[in-house]
Amino acid sequence: MxxxxxxxxxxxxxxxxxxxxxxxxxxxxxxxxxxxxxxxxxxxxxxxxxxVFASSGEFAEKYPYKPHYSMLIHVDRCIDCERCKKACAKTNHVPDYGYRTTILERDVSGALAGKREFVPVLCNHCNLPQCTRVCPTRATYKDPVNGIVQMNKSKCIGCLTCQMGCPYNARYFNEEQMAVDKCSFCWESRLSKGEALTACAEACPAGVRIFGDLSDPNDKVYRGIHQIEKTVWVLRPEAGTKPNIFYTRG
Amino acid sequence: MKNVTIICLLLAGVALVAGSATAGDHGGDIHFTRPVEAVLFSHDIHVDQLGFDCDSCHDGLFEYEAGAAEQNGDFTMESLYGGGYCGACHDGETAFASDTRCATCHEGVKGYNRALGKTETAASHH
Known part of the structure; x- marks a missing residue:
């Protein structure tokens, strides 16, 4: 041993x-x-x-929200065309100095991967979000029904503590709104109006962003994560925030 | 006069698409920007390193004009999977298949901007 x-x-x-x-x-x-x-x-x-599971102790049966919104990102399919980013900006009026979602780029030397990899990132809508814990005015909060990490912009005092608390760099200060802005899984612009997908997931031409409900065993996000063929991971698991954005290849 | 204008525009278009290519006796770097931004085809790799001659591709697959293929409605991944354009070789036998190793050819918006010498607009919270 x-x-x-x-x-x-x-x-x-x-x-x-x-x-x-x-x-x-x-x-x-x-x-x-x-x-x-x-x-x-x-x-x-x-x-x-x-x-495979962000919440290791609770394993499969425990997804506390209904629907429990989640995204599975097939990272090797991303070609950085940035249609997601453009669709997001248009749908949610994101100024060009900020982003709700963006694409990172990194060099990889893996035999099959090619030379580079593009990594889409956005708010991870963590089960244990640090941003909401540190907000002094509770302007940012976790929706008790669907788990989306939301902003009540009239309460935001622009102290940017949430930015420092976020392990995923998913927040920017919107100067026009004088408040922090972030991904809301398109709740206001789309989901609350009956759309099934976020703007970014709908705009992706390569099937990178699979959006759905982790509390539904028949949902493709649930099935994509609860399998043993492919490794599934989260970004920065050491932050311990139980993120709801998952990554895989293939 | 009108014809002259059209020719000038064509030349400008070619220069734009070819970018800062250091073309020797081949076409240098070709950046395809449609239907998605962007794909890099390197004449360096295909001609100088791999040793293909012009006819390998410029005999029906691609015209001797950067940007011509993009004008066609069928310049899509679907066509490639059916053996068209790059898919004639990138079929999994002659060269890696078109539905694998996406980011080998897709340089993305980032790669294209680098080729144009543009730097990214920095996000405010950095």
Missing amino acids: ILKKELDMSRNEGLENLGSEERRHFLKMGLVVTGLFAGGTLLSLSSGARR
């Missing part, structure tokens, strides 16, 4: 050297391979439950 400390000090040789068959074998046991060491003779594993 190798000590975790020793493992941490060893060089991770990269998962691309591990056959998909073997990886799948572990996944079926509910384990995710996180590292490859010593010429492939040692593997580090973590619980698949922890990786």
Whole structure:
């Protein structure tokens, strides 16, 4: 039995050297391979439950909102055409100095991935949002029914504490409104009017952004996350905010 | 006179699409901006590094004119999957398939802006 400390000090040789068959074998046991060491003779594993679900303790049955809005982002499909960003700006009157959603770019050297990867980001509508905790006027709050992290702009005093609390850089100060603005999953502009999708999800030509209801086992977001074929992850899990934006490839 | 104007516009269009290409005896970098922004085709890679000759693509697949393909209504991923345009080679056998490794060819708005020498507008809260 190798000590975790020793493992941490060893060089991770990269998962691309591990056959998909073997990886799948572990996944079926509910384990995710996180590292490859010593010429492939040692593997580090973590619980698949922890990786796949933002709320590891509660696992599958506990999604506290109805509907529990969520987005699954197929990150390798993103081509940075930015139609999502344009649709969002148009729908929600976002000025060009700010964003409710944007696309990050990073270099990747993975064998199959190509040279770059585009990563769409937006408010994660966390189950344990830090932004709402630190707001002194409760201008930002988590909707008790659908879980959307909302802004009551008449209460916002522009102190920007929420920006500092947010691990996802998902808030900007709207100078015209004299208040912080952020993604609301298009609640005011679309969902509350009966639309099923956010503007960004509808505008995507590549099927990157899958929007839906995590509390419904028949929903494609639920099915996309609750499977064992592909790894699903969240950004910055160490922040502990239980985000509702999930990422996958393929 | 009218014809001269049209030719000038055409030339300007070609120069614009070809961008800052350092074309030697080939077309340099071609940035396709329709139907989505943007896709980079590198003559450098395909001609100089991989050794294809002009006829490989400019014999029915693409005209000798940057931007011509984009004028066609069928310049879509669907056409590529059916073996049209880039899909003639990018079929999973000759070269990687058109429905894989998206960001290898799609440089995006960011890549295109870099090619044009534009810097991104910084978001206010940085």
